[in-house]
Amino acid sequence: xxxxxxxxxxxxxxxxxxxxxxxxxxxxxxxxxxxxxxxxxxxxxxxxxxxxxxxxxxxxxx
Numbered sequence: 001x002x003x004x005x006x007x008x009x010x011x012x013x014x015x016x017x018x019x020x021x022x023x024x025x026x027x028x029x030x031x032x033x034x035x036x037x038x039x040x041x042x043x044x045x046x047x048x049x050x051x052x053x054x055x056x057x058x059x060x061x062x
Contacts, residue, residue, distance in 0.1 A: 008033075011055065012048045013041065031055075 008026035011034055012019055024033050034056050038044040047056035 010050055012050070013037070014045045014048065015041075015043050016045065 008024035009030060010021050010023050012021055022034075022037060024030055026033070028036075034047050038047060038056055044056075046054050049055050
């Protein structure tokens with residue numbers, strides 16, 4: 001474990017076969033943090049906030 005404390009916003013990562021929540025650490029700007037996580041997890045289709053708003057990829061609307 002990295003020891004990073006999860007203190008921030010909860011977002012939902014959607015993949016073809018599943019979805020999972022992630023609590024952001026807020027150690028870097030929020031947009032950079034979830035974009036970095038998506039880049040490290042190929043196959044991420046979209047990321048939504050807890051209200052169902054698509055926040056990644058940027059500019060995506062449903």
